[in-house]
Amino acid sequence: MKKITWLPKMTLFKKNFILLFLSVSLSIIALGVLSYYSSSKQIEQISSAFLENNLQQNSERLRDFFREVQDKSDKVIGNNKLQMLLEEQLNNNYNEQYFINALFPIMEEMENPFQLTIYPVGIEAYKNYLNRIQSDGVDKETYWYNKSLQLEGTPFWQAHTLDRDSALPAGFTFIRTIRSLKSLEKLAVLTIDVPEELLSKKLIKPPQYERYSFQMIDEDNNVIYADERQHIGNVSKGQLVNNKVSGGFHINVNHVDHMLVAFSAIEDTNWSLVAMIPKADLLGPIKVIREFSIIIIVVSLVVMSIFLALITNKFTMPIRLVVQLMKKVQMGELAIIYQFVTRSDEIGQLARGYNSMVGGMRELISTTKQVEEEKRELEMKMLINQINPHFLYNTLDSIKWKADHSGNKVISEMVASLANLLRFSISGGELFASVEREMEHVKSFIKIEQMRSNYSFQVIVQIHPSISHMPILRLTLQPIVENAIKHGTNRLQDGIGKIVIQMFRQDDLLLCVVEDNGPGASKPIRLDRIHDVIPAGESGLGLYNVNRRMNIQYGERYGITAGNISTSGFRVVLKYPVH
Structure with missing residues (x-):
């Protein structure tokens, strides 16, 4: 853990003042913040309950609307004329011109208020028909076509992803395979296009919240509908995932505002309805409470700072005196403290302990001087005594020389070994x-x-x-x-x-x-x-x-x-x- 390097450079007064100030001020600030957030939470819960109810109502309206589209598809599939036409086409090698002339009057009868399109089996052979329906704005891509045939009658919805700068309107397409009511054989694929304007009319906004907006997202959290395009991207995919997991309302920070976001799944689809509103629109009264709390906290901290400074100075003044005397000790002046010695608290113990230390230092200095004198005397004696080993070495060398001169090698070797032994034992230090x-x-x-x-x-x-x-x-x-x-x-x-x-x-x-x-x-x-x-x-x-x-x-x-x-x-x- 990284050490705090600036704190040891402060005086004891500053350290104690800061610690006392932090311990008291943090409690006051925590109490103020807790009160503020408690009030904010209560207002938010009330607002969230209101908005959640609105979101649930709109989710149910969309569910009913999508079911209405599905009911429309049931009527189309059950149309006798359409069934006969598609069966004839399947059995008569796809007479395209006859199919076009017969199909469009049938579709015009059933189209209002939705746009219906029918793609017969073997659609690649109907080139003139495809060109005609594309001129009306229908996409020619066929991956959804093959998917519908594979599902064998199970309907599904399709929508394209929107972004903030896209000028393409939102669109929803209901896709379902038309099967023969007699043989259940696949005859065609039905698409029902729902325009954005029709979907927007189904959503009801609270009139008192002007910036209240809706979005719809698919199973991959892509935006497929937004009544306010500029709000696309204010809530990230990750935040939408968190909403899906836990449900309810959550405060999410975006690039502009704090948004209050709510999520609700739409039944019978893989889509979800998202409602969002800037938090400031709901929590306006909280600002007044916050400003008043800040004023109270600041005034309390100023008064408390003055009071803590007086208390801290009373306790640190004796210690500052001891520090001044310790600096004199560093300069060689062993001064005694006379104040606070009679006190029975820790300050008195500190003063008496300092005086005991100074007395011990005086005694130690006196003892050290005496030891140094004795050490010098001992060194002089050692220098004098070094003369004796030299005399002994010289004497042994003389004995060895005489033994060699007289031819007595045993005595010579013995004396030489003794000289080496003595030199190693008592010389050199x-x-x-x-x-x-x-x-x-x-x-x-x-x-x-x-x-x-x-x-x-x-x-x-x-x-x-x-x-x-x-x-x-x-x-x-x-x-x-x-x-x-x-x-x-x-x-x-x-x-x-x-x-x-x-x-x-x-x-x-x-x-x-x-x-x-x-x-x-x-x-x-x-x-x-x-x-x-x-x-x-x-x-x-x-x-x-x-x-x-x-x-x-x-x-x-x-x-x-x-x-x-x-x-x-x-x-x-x-x-x-x-x-």
Whole structure:
């Protein structure tokens, strides 16, 4: 969700005022709007009921009118002269001239007030007849003709779609197949054209609404009749579909006005009658109510704003004072607040809390100065003490030189290993070392241990080349190897002891596994308890030291797990994070 960035830039007074103003004003506005729309809804319901009744009456009048047309078609089909003429034509190979001379007098007798047209079966052979009826304005397209023959007597209506700019008048055609009353054989197709003027006379408008208008739509929501062409398109097809689904009246927004629209299906057809009127014609009194409601709301909001500003200022003034003092603290001036300290409410608690914070800061500054002084003294002592390791290194180098000069290689190698061991242990001050450098330190320790005790044991080192330059904590492997020698191989006969050192990467871990074939531990070891790791009477921190350093540096997930091997010996696994 997008954060509001402008609100934090305001003062506390403005924030509280805005929030209080919104909480109260929204309630007032909501009440006014609710009252307005409640009155509007009541007037609309009354008007809608009146218009719905009018629409229902007109829908029934159209239904009766269309039934009258259908009754007219029954009389035409039942005309004996017409039946005899069509049967003769069907049986005498379509004598066109005879058909024309006999048909038109019969049609003229039955045509008023509608225009009747008869299309005999095999109409394509009646070219002269088709030319004559087209001159009277009848369309020659025959898709409806074939449709009628397929329906075998079932009548249907046809109308063309209108648009706003079309000059073509609306027209409705009733189409029905004429069948023989004796053999039910298809004889012809009858069309009855209903002009727009005749349909308009059947619709009754309320005289008090001048802009009240009607439209008729087909099953595809196309307009097929409109008494006011300029209103075509004011209501979209989608809105007409919604009306069909739910029925009743709906307010739909168009390009000009808010329209009140009503829908009613016409029985016996696939058409519907739509009545529409601008909403403003029905809801005129609502405008007066709306204007009066707006005036009342505005006056109420002005008075309420003044009242809220006074209340907000009373609560925010102590906080503004604290903010001013906090700015002084930023400049280095630790000032104490004296107002509002005796109050028992939240403002008093804030003032006392601020004074407590300033007092703590003064004490902290004093303590920090003292710590800095002690730190400088400690650094001076460390610089002085660095002289001693240099003296020790130089002395060891001299002993090595004399051993080499006298030909004693054992003492020379032992002194060199000791010098390397000491340099790695107490010089440099670095927290981390590479895997390769750490292993050099371990090898120096093992060499010294073998020379010192004159005790032989086998050491196998397996390190994957890809991890030789990875950083690890200094002095973490040597204590583990020392533990394996001291409690493992030293308790075996000379030459039998064996230590295996493996280092490899596993996912996001760097693992170091140290195993020995000694007797193992007499009881399970818990590395979180120092007495389990360091037996009574022995010195050094050993495994506990390494595990504790790993926990501090990386967390409880990393460190040492140790235990006996199922066959014989002891295994220590050290887990590093991969940097």
